[in-house]
Amino acid sequence: MNVKTMQTLENLAQLHRAYRQLHSLAYYGKVRRAQWKPVLSSACPMCPIQLHPLFWQPGARLVQFRLLSTKERKKPDKEKLKPIKPKTQKQEVEIRIQMTVEELAKAMNKDIDHIYEALLNSSIDVNSLEPDYVLDEVWIKDVIKKSGMKARYAKLKEEKVKENKDAVKRPPADPAVLTSRPPVVTILGHVDHGKTTLLDSLRKSQVAAMEAGGITQHIGAFLVHLPSGEKITFLDTPGHAAFSAMRARGTNVTDIVVLVVAAEDGVQQQTVESIQHAKNAKVPIVLAINKCDKPKADPEQVKKQLLAHDIVCEEYGGEVQAVCISGLKGHNLEALAEAIVALAEVLEVKADYTGPVEGTIIESRTDKGKGPVTTAIIQRGTLKKGCILVAEKAWAKVRLIFDENGKPMEAATPGLPVEIVGWKEVPSAGMEILEVESEQRAREVVEWRTYVEEQEKAKKDLEVIELKQKEHKEAYSKEREDLLNLTWRKRKSVLKQRRNLTGNRPKERTDDGKNRLAIIIKGDVDGSVEAILDILETYDADEECELDVIHWGVGDVSENDIILAKTFNGIIYGFNVNANKFIHKLASQKKVKIKTHKIIYRLIEDLKEDLNGTLPPGVEEHVLGHASVLATFDVTVGKNKVPVAGCRVQKGYLDRKMNFKLVRNGEIIWSGSLTSLKHLKNDVLEIKTGMECGLSVDGDIAFQVGDEIVCFTEEKIKQKISWDPGF
Incomplete structure (x- = not known):
């Protein structure tokens, strides 16, 4: 070797x-x-x-x-000697719960056309997609899977803490620089108790006649000049149940609340709610008992009813001034104005007329000629043209200032209601207005507020993702543990069954089988949209039809609304908004419904009808007759024995062509049709009350003496949802 x-x-x-x-x-x-x-x-x-x-x-x-x-x-x-091919690793794509088409293409290092091609066979109308269209999580994962890639949720990046560049209110002013201003008075009360009519009489206008349906559906801000030379700013808020948020917003900027109660109607639901709003805002109340000229008026009864809600008038030893008036005829309105002025003097309503402007947005909307417009109450400083304002995530360089009558103003001092034109976007109602020194500073404030909102949203999204991952991990661990506890033969059988199930699994359904109605809400002002959304919040999620609000906004119906409604097969509901001829033509081409209303409860009634239309028809039974089984016997037909029941009709009649059911001891044993109906030896189509007959049914049924035969018809009826919006 x-x-x-x-x-x-x-x-x-x-x-x-x-x-x-x-x-x-x-x-x-x-x-x-x-x-x-x-x-x-x-x-x-x-x-x-x-x-x-x-x-x-x-x-x-x-x-x-x-x-x-x-x-x-x-x-x-x-x-x-053949080499073993190494496994190819799939490219990972970082995703979020919602991404635009452009963001997804960038994350995948693909062009936008690739995303469109991957979505061709999905439920989305690819032709209507824009690069900034937001895709849901299901669609994002579907595109990545079809592209041979692997999805991975993006983790929240720990960025450097940015410098807080938000704008804040100034410290309280020195009492020495404060000057008297007009008090801000909010009129509250139940619907149709005469709030707007009272205000009309005070300022000699006809607002109530212009309101759709005779009810106020917006916050109205007006400056009233009294004969004594005093000025009072009034806020007229809707009394309807749908506008609770508007009433709450009115009390947050007010100095005094005038509670209007009809002398003939007394304390009602919205009256109690108005009292609660005033108490929450810690605002004093002046009681105006309206419609005292009516025959059934009883002011003393109203005062007694209010005692149960801790509203004690001066006549009963309290501090609340009560004035009996008639808003329609203008009786005793001077006494009401004097009571408001006297209370304002006691409260020492004053403000600082110098320095940067501070205020509150009462209402906001988009005007065709003016663009975004806000109705606001100035609370501090003097508003002038050219001022740079910030509210929420919107800013403005003031171009025009109007009073409540639409007349231009050069400046607005504290306590005055004004319309401000020059906003870049429509801010939400109820937001505070702050003046900043420059446009650059305004952009910094908006960027900071947007950044804070995005961070909060990202944290919430991350919490949801981590919770889902934890649930999946726990489910997987439990499944693995159960599998390891089996013998190897049973384990092999389970794995084989699982492979068969996953290999030929049909496409998963994205819904839970419930009926769905997708809607888009458009309103003339932010408060109207807010009121509609508050009503929709009362919709019960357990209803047979699921209500999906896919978008809402302020302004007329736009082309984007049509495209969005087409994508989700939805309906557009507009409140006090318009749609031009082009929009109607486009909606007709896309087969999208546009429904506009001037009165809010008409809109909700129309929505309820559409919800009812999604439900399958129900079946209602109409009983034609009852018969009792007196005897049973068998009849030979060919080679077969057929059970026959000998019956007597107790009530109504039996019609052979109709439906029948067999009832025994209160339970339905059988339901179907008859194969024969005979009177004596003759075949008949109908048996009336008191007559005897023999009958056999379609099915193997053993009749018993005492059974009940019921003849009935079925009628399809339209089902209705049980949702009660409150009016």
């Missing part, structure tokens, strides 16, 4: 020792088998081990090896 042969045998011995050691480690789970599969190999002549060519050289070290199966050992060497 030469030296080379000895070295080879020595390497083989080392190899087998290493193999036994590595096989032992693999057996106890310390080494994965994937770590010792060969790349190129040849068979060992001594044992069924596949070896790397380096093993035959002196001083060779163990690289990779595995056991050869019997089938592999019989193969030619050429087939044994």
Whole structure:
């Protein structure tokens, strides 16, 4: 034996020792088998081990090896030397719960056309998609899967803490610089108790006649000049139940609340709610008992009813002034104005006329000629043209200022209601207005507020994602634990069944089988949209039809609204808004419904009808007659015996063409049609009250004496949802 042969045998011995050691480690789970599969190999002549060519050289070290199966050992060497292809790793794409088409294409390093192609066979109308269209999580994952990639939720990046550049109110002013201002008075009360009519009489206008349906549906801000020279700013808020948020907003900027109660109607639901709003805002109340000229008026009864709600008038030892008036005829309005002025003097209503402007937005809307417009109450400083204002995430360079009559103003002092024109976007009603020194500063404030909102939203999204991942992980761990507890034969059977299920699994449904109605809400002002959304919040999620508000906004119906409604197969509801001829033509082409209303409860009634229309028709039974079974017997028909019931009609009649059911001890045993109906030996179509008959039914039924036969018809009826919006 030469030296080379000895070295080879020595390497083989080392190899087998290493193999036994590595096989032992693999057996106890310390080494994965994937770590010792060969790349190129040849068979060992001594044992069924596949070896790397380096093993035959002196001083060779163990690289990779595995056991050869019997089938592999019989193969030619050429087939044994085939390389094993490494696994291809899928590209990971960082996603969020909602991404635009453009953002998704950028994350995948693809162009936008690739996204459109991946969505061709989905439920989305690809032709109507824009690059800034927001895709849902399901669609995002579907696009990534079709592209051969892997989705991964993006983690919230820890950015450097930005400097707080928000604008805030100034500290309270020095009492020495305060000057008297007109008091801001909010008129509250139940619907149709005469609030707007009272205000009309005070300012000699006809607002009530212009309101749709005779009810106020917006906050009206007016400055009233009294004969004594005093000025009072009045806020007229809607009394309807739908506008609770508007009333609350009115009390937050007011100094005094005038509670209007009809003398003939007394304290009602919105009256109690108005009292609660005033108490929450800690605002004093002046009681105006209206409609005292009516025959059934009883002011004393109203005062007694208010005692139950802690409103104690001066006549009963309290501090609330009560004035009996008639808003329609203008009786005793001077006394009401004097009571308001006297209370304002006691409260020492004053403001700082200097420095940056501070105020509150009462209402906001989009005007065709003026653009975004806000109705606001100035609370501090003097508003002038050219001022830079910030409200929420919108800012404005004031171009025009109008009073409540639409007349231009050069400046507005505290306590005055004004319309401000020059906003870049429509801010929400109820937001505070702050003046800043420059446009650059305004942009910084808006950017900071947008950044804060995005951070809060990202944190909420991350919490949702982490919760879902935790649930999936726990479910997977439990499934693995249950699997490991099985024997290897049962485990193999379970895995095989699972592969069969997942291999031919049908496309999963994205819904839960519920009927859905997608809607878009458009309103003339922010408060109207807010009121409608508050009503829709009362819709019960357990109803048979799911209500999905996919979009809402202020302004007329736009082309984007049509496209969005077409995508979700939805309906557009407009409140005090218009749609031009082009929009109506486009809606007709896209088969999108546009429904506009001037009165809010008409809009809700129309919505309820559409919700009812999504429900399947119900079935209503109409009983035609009852018969009792007196005897049972069998009749031979051909080679078969057919059970027959001898009956007497107790009530109504039996019609052979109609539906029948067999009732026994209060339970329905059978339902269907008759195969025969006979009177004596004659076949008949109808049996009336008091007559006897024999009948057989379609089915194998054993009749019993005392059973009841019921003849009935079925009628399809339209189902209705049980939602009660409150009016």
